[in-house]
Amino acid sequence: MDKSVRTENIHVTSTKNVVIRWASSPRDYKWLQSLWVSRWGGETMVSHGQFFKVTELKAFLATDQGKIFGALTFSANPGQSECVSLDALAPRMGIGTALLNAWESWARHQEIERLWLITSNDNLNALRFYQKRGFRLCRLYPGAVDAARLQKPEIPLLGETGIPIHDEIELEKWIGTESGY
Template identity: 45%
Template sequence: MTGIHVRSAEPPDQPDVAVLHHREWGGPHVVVHETRYDLRELPTLVAVDGAGELAGALVYRLADDGLEVVSLVAADAGLGVGSALLAAAEATALAAGAGRLWLVTTNDNLAALRFYQRRGLRIVAVDPGAVDRARRLKPTIPYVGEDDIPLHDELRLERPLTPPGGHP
């Protein structure tokens, strides 16, 4: 994580963030829990490396007593970018008085499940068929995901947040 700085996105960051979102999601739209989000319209944190290059982005929304991570993308995996962004999201959530950090991923995303569980998030719900329903809003969602796993379900992960010196 050396040399990674996380801050709120600024207008000059948008083209580079758009490239990450296109690579990861095929464009600026994601569908999660049967809601279509335009990532350009939500608050974004960016990770910048020591050379000033964009290293990742986390898009979120504050609602329902929590901070939902709508998208987390690192330019390169394994460099601490995702961890830095998630830590900054937690700080943002605490500053806003949110009681939990949460997100949704898909049943095929084993790398994300490892990543989030190692950071204390737990699977709290499974929505069978959610991805099948999401295809009505975004037909480009593939039928087969990572590791040739059929893509059908959403898994919700969350972690209660404890304010410094407080209780969750």
Template identity: 50%
Template sequence: MELSRTHHPIQVIRPQREADRRWLLDLWNREWGGETMVSRGRVYRLEDVEAVIAVQGGAYVGAATFVVLDEECELLSLNSLVEGIGVGTRLLQAVEDAAQQAGVPRVTLITSNDNLKAMRFYQRRGYRFHAVHVGAIDEARKRKPSIPRLGLDGIPLHDEIEMRKVW
């Protein structure tokens, strides 16, 4: 089914079917370069994390993965496959809701130093810069060689930008 800006409502679901899990794994492979995610020096596999999927008119239109730790929820990935219709916002809200239900006081995320669009997206939704981890992507690349050296707009990938939203 073709992804579009149809007027079908966006539903956010938890993956329950095998088809959901296969689609998420394919998304991670395609968008994140493999079956693992490296964040803040930790390696995560899809089976280690929680996820939400956005569906519109029967088609997958996005997903977010996250982990709830002791005092925070870490957003590991957020992919919106259709821009401008609220997919990313709906997914982010679902992660924030899960964090609040778990009783943690904040959501933390990492983005790469080249991802200016993501930094704008998160700031508009109440996230603030918390830290810059200089050279963290260079270190992560040692564990996950599929991480490219050049990112968006030809910007060299080196640093992780940590953002937080606290309530």
């Protein structure tokens, strides 16, 4: 595993020096691959029946003095953009929020109206985090994680809190429109 992805020695006291930038170099994407392997169990992710490769996604990185502290990967289609992964390696320091804000700012400039993402039923921290930042629950996909596990067996049966992982939950945030929430 790439040592830059190890989380046990990460210490951030403030996010005032954190810079959000595009992942643009082969080195950035190699780091993202290592991150996905260490945090998500592989270089691919399955969500709503679709396989994602980190090297095929757009990504923002949160850095401080050249060291990476977080990443947000996403795909974009006309009118909407999906967050595929969000990792803040120093939790509760504003890194995840800064990455979400960068994604939303980018989306507004692209005239994208809908931001959305999928999380699993066990991920209570993610559900809390996204809802506090304006995302709303919009769809439930019962058994979707069970189906994804057939394609990617390394998906665990239980979440970190012991909740069985079975379902996907879609959250969305409408931006730049009067018709959104």
